Amino acid sequence: MPADPDQVYALLADAGQWPQIFTPTVHAEVTEVPDADQQLIHLWALANGEVRDWTSRRTLDPAARRITFRQVVSSPPVASMGGEWLIEAAPDGGSSVTLLHDFAAVDDDQEAAEWIEQAVERNSTAELEALSRAVTAGPDGEPLRFAFSDSVDAEGPAEAVFEFLARAELWPERLPHVGRLDLTEQGDVQRMEMATLAPDGSEHTTVSLRVLRPEQHTLVYKQTVLPGALASHTGRWTVEPHGAGVRITSWHGVTLDVDGVARLLGADTALADARARVRHNLGANSTATLRLAKEFAEQHAERQGAAWTR
Known part of the structure; x- marks a missing residue:
């Protein structure tokens, strides 16, 4: 890889950046740091087209x-899984990255083992x-x-803000910039077209x-089909106490697609101009959603009187 080994290690060590970098990863939360070199991470990721979640313990050796890494709570059909990332300086400059896995299927089921092997191979190749x-700059x-x-x-x-954000099936009625929306749900995971x-x-x-993380009043997302100028787009909505009310924030992480920018915006478009345009478009729609979520919550508060503050 055309980068300093320490730079590559730093990216891998920061699990919060994984959804932005790795195509299969939907969300990653560091849930516990028992020691300086230990982390417990809750991961949601695509495996053979399905969203699975598990908890892993990581040991960092900079x-x-x-x-x-070793999964401590696996998702069937995985009974156990572990492995390691190893980053070394390449002889000709840059970095050499090795990703290893070991795993076992529930009840040693052969069909399940083949499913796991396919998922690991597909995800590992995509991640590298x-x-x-x-x-690469x-x-x-x-x-x-x-x-x-x-x-x-x-x-x-x-709670009212989170309801507005989570009930995306109602967005075509509530948000003027949404023309059509199809929503399917399984547990805490939604797929939204x-x-x-x-x-x-x-x-x-x-x-x-x-x-959806209702206990945190947080909703995170990752686009899997993107506008042509973007290579990746992740985000999250957070609702936090602020003064006598709440602060609602829309966060975006974006990676530009150089070829897509040239194709859609013109070959002479500077990346700085592309960033500004993407920021404007995404920010304008997010701000419209934020304002309508605010209006929804404040109307809810008016209906409930002052009871919501107690």
């Missing part, structure tokens, strides 16, 4: 540039390719990844996987 892209060394957020404050309960009207008048269809 001096050796080695990260070992994505990692290489993530450490754009033309003239310009960054392809960037992040931003927008917030509004609301005098209403967090949405036709969106951008501020510049263009319309595009995206598919997102969303993980």
Whole structure:
């Protein structure tokens, strides 16, 4: 990979960046840090087209540039799984990255073992390719990844805001920039196909996987079918106490697709201009959603009187 080994290790060590970098990863939460070199991580990821979640324990060794992992709560048909990342300096410069796995299927079922092997092979190949892209800069060394957020404050309960954000099947009625939305749910995971009207008048269809965390008043998502100028797009909605009410924030993580930018915006389009346009379009729609979520929560508070503050 065309990057310094320490840079590659730092990306792998920061699990919060995985959904932005790795195609299969939908969401990653560090749930516990028992020691300086130990982490417990709850992961949601695609495996053979299905969203599975599990908890892994990671051991970080920055001096050796080695990260070992072992699932402590697996998702059937996986009975156990572990492995390691090893990053070494390549002889010709850059980095050499090795990803190893070991696993067992529930009841040693052969068909399940084959399913797991296919999922591991597919995801590992995708992750290594994505990692290489993530450490590769754009033309003239310009960054392809960037992040931003927008917030509004609301005098209403967090539960009402979260309901507005989670009930996406009602968005075509509630949000003027949503033309069509198909939603399916399984547990805390939603799949959402949405036709969106951008501020510049263009319309595009995206598919997102969303993980609902109602106990945290947080909803995270990852687009799996993206607008043409983006290589990846992740985000989250958070609702936090603020003053007498709440602060609602929309966060975005974006990676530009250089070829897509040239194809859609023109070969002479500077990456800085592409970033500004993407930021404007995504931010405008998010801000519209934030304002309507605020209005929904405040109307709810008016109906409930002052009871929601007690």
